[in-house]
Amino acid sequence: MKKVYIIVSLLICVFSFLISIRADSKKFGIIIDPGHGGRDGGATVNGIVEAEVNLAVAEELKKVYEEKGYIVDMTRTENVDLCENTFVKREDMNRRVKKINSGNYVFCISIHQNTYSDSKYKGAQVFYNEKNHSLNKELAEGVQFSLRTYLKNTTRTVVNRNNIYLLNKVTIPIIIVECGFLTNVEEAHQLISSDYQKKLAYSIYYGSRCILDKSLF
């Protein structure tokens, strides 16, 4: 009888351990970087301020990841820049980089909006830096595929960029999602609507599953 008791206790211990591993597997952090903010509005087109759109999309994205059980951090949660005194772009960027690199995050998604001199251009596009992390390309392609499939607003493909400060300095997997063009009137209207921001958030989430599914490390 004592033997049975020991075996059952052992099985319960092993089972609880396995359950705790599974539960922990969902506790990986993700960090979202809403581009610009505060004294740095980013692009402003017809009264639409990029930094505000970035934050709105980032907040929707945070909700989606949290709904799926992930822990989410943001480099900013309000309309502020990250500088203490005078605004210096490099200082703002360095503070973002430091926050992203110092946490235990699986990856970072930086949210931006695009502009171009010709208003006919539209569509979401993902930037990454192939050299900085072996998963960057896969994450970028996953999200671009998802944006093409669910948003149906683009036929664009990912762009490998080695001259973007954030992509060069961050050491975890990171992509920049340019959600669309503020200079395209039709797309700008979509980008400020909460329904479209939700669609964007779900598209980015589903696109990032390729990395989340293998993140049991």
Ligand SMILES: [Zn+2]
């Ligand atoms: Zn931007």
